[in-house]
Amino acid sequence: MATDGQWWRDAVVYQVYPRSFADSNGDGVGDLPGVRSRLPHLRDLGVDAVWLSPFYAGPQADGGYDVADYRAVDPVFGTSADAEALIDEAHALGLRVVVDLVPNHSSDRHAWFRRALAEGPGSPFRDRYHFRPGLGPRGDRPPNDWGSLFGGPAWTRTTDPDGSPGDWYLHLFAPGQPDFDWEHPEVAREFRSVLRFWLDRGVDGFRVDVAHGLVKAAGLPDHGRSARLLDLTATPFWDQDGVHEVYRDWRRLLDSYPGGRIGVAEAWGPTLARTARYVRPDELHQAFNFHYLTCAWDPAALRAVVDDSLAAMRAVGAPATWVLSNHDVVRHATRLAPCADRATGLRRARAATLLMLALPGSAYLYQGEELGLPEVPDLPDDRRQDPAFRRTGGRDGHRDGCRVPLPWHGDRPPYGFGPPGGPSWLPQPDEWAGLSVAAQSGVPGSTLELYRAALALRRAHPALGGGDDLTWLAGDDAVPAFERRAGGAVFRCAVNAGEHPAKVEVEGALLLSSAPVDHDGAHVVLPPDTAIWWTPA
Incomplete structure (x- = not known):
């Protein structure tokens, strides 16, 4: 750990x-x-x-x-x-x-943005966001073609304090979320x-x-x-x-x-x-x-x-x-x-x-x-x-x-x-x-108890958690299986991501399975969409 x-x-x-x-x-x-x-x-x-x-x-x-x-x-x-x-x-x-x-x-209710709007063109607070003039002779088109990730253009036109149409501001998300200009110190x-x-x-x-x-x-x-x-x-x-x-x-x-x-x-x-x-x-x-x-x-x-x-x-x-x-x-x-x-x-x-x-x-x-x-x-x-x-x-x-x-x-x-x-x-x-x-809670096989068991084992087993060691094991291509080691401890995991049951050699202690499996002490018949943890003998 x-x-x-x-x-x-x-x-x-x-x-x-x-x-x-x-x-x-x-x-x-x-x-x-x-x-x-x-x-x-x-x-x-x-x-x-x-x-x-x-x-x-x-x-x-x-x-x-x-x-x-x-x-x-x-x-x-x-x-x-x-x-x-x-x-x-x-x-x-x-x-x-x-x-x-x-x-x-930020929000458009942020104090900086509110001052940028209230003070109009030339406000130093506008420099902390992306305000730009619009395109076209009347400036009525957005400054570029960027789209908001929430739909529509990524630009909204402002109204100047005198009521006239003003510059546009950038918001990659909603209009109420103006983007900061990180070039400003x-x-x-x-x-x-x-x-x-x-x-x-x-x-x-x-x-x-x-x-x-x-x-x-x-x-x-x-x-x-x-x-x-x-x-x-x-x-x-x-x-x-x-x-x-x-x-x-x-x-x-x-x-x-x-x-x-x-x-x-x-x-x-x-x-x-x-x-x-x-x-x-x-x-x-x-x-x-x-x-x-x-x-x-x-x-x-x-x-x-x-x-x-x-x-x-x-x-x-x-x-x-x-x-x-x-x-x-x-x-x-x-x-x-x-x-x-x-x-x-x-x-x-x-x-x-x-x-x-x-x-x-x-x-x-x-x-x-x-x-x-x-x-x-x-x-x-x-x-x-x-x-x-x-x-x-x-x-x-x-x-x-x-x-x-x-x-x-x-x-x-x-x-x-x-x-x-x-x-x-x-x-x-x-x-x-x-x-x-x-x-x-307390129900064997429930998803909550599976998480509790998995997290307890992860914390207790020396080969789980940090590091970057992982060795893939030979076997069925539809069943990715790997081994991890730390000191003298060995841990293995296999998951059947295929469409048919698969036999996996599991000699040792079966620690946990995501669904019921048959284990005869030497092999596990692993159903599709099932994972197991074990330690080899």
Whole structure:
């Protein structure tokens, strides 16, 4: 296992989306006191750290990713005292705390942007964003062809204080989320101050939202095609080389604090080699592995992305990270399901989890995946809050389906998310009663108990967790199997990602399986969509 200062190299980090985790006051929205009350669940699950999605003050037009004040807690989530109590309580339970940071853009309610609009052309606050004159004789066309990732153009025209049409401002996301101009020194100075503010309150690190988007290509050239939220291709607004100077500056700041404070990049790079640039020794500590998240349930593809991930991170001395779900993508219990076959999707999700937790490096879990929660695709249109849903006329913006509040106990909504009979900001399916924490706790074979067992074994087995060692075993091409070693300890994992049962030689102790298997002491008949862990004799 990693030393305390290097805890992040093999950590299992659990993402909490606060508005959907636990509601303490019955208003239907999860909050920080609610999160604090449920921290024992995370301790008992066996994770090492909790990552909190944004809880900062703002209009909440994009689930907290539109920040008006980076140093304040939005009243819907509680108070600054609640945030500090949560951090202290997590530390008392042995959990580290990573908080979201949103440096690509602010809310249009941010004090800087409000002054930029109120003061009009020539305001020094406009230089902290991307304000540009429009094209055409009347300036009525956007400055370039960039599209918003939430639909429509990435530019909105302003109205000057005298009421006349004014310049345009850039927003890669919603119009209420204007992009900062990171060429302006005051932007960098402000975020160094924000980092210090939360570090001084004890946070152990930052997940950096849109880490690949801060710097735009010089001159803001045309793109030539539509932007997409999960775009792994090179563009004038993604993955520009200038972002790395920002993270070198932040790394020096993080290293000046004790205890292994970290930065984690949400960086959608076109290749794993490009992603690895964010975690060079003088930059951030980890980067999410979206190439793994988007990998198909295919044995050759899985093996290739594991090899490529380990090689790319090994080249820069960083740990690989592994992730299957988060607040922006379809839950993997549904995403991996062929033709909406929920039973097969859950089997594959359970197998994918054992594979992920056996790989070298650090793993990220998304709240509710330990319950096997599926996506909720049939939410009423009038309850949806993803801003892209409205801007695209329902063609996009379906992220609410993975954000439905968690079921904790009981046989009817809100299933312990809030007080009995209380509301929840998104409706919960009737069938979730059987998926709640209480319904699965202590039940052999439940998804929750599978996660608890896997995380306990991962923590206890010397060959699991950090490092980058992995040796593939010979055998059926449809059944990727590998071995890991540490000292004298040996660990093996196999997953049947094919369509037919396969016989796997398993002499020794069978540690865990994602579904029931037959083991005669020498072999296991491994059904499709099933993974096993064992130690050889």
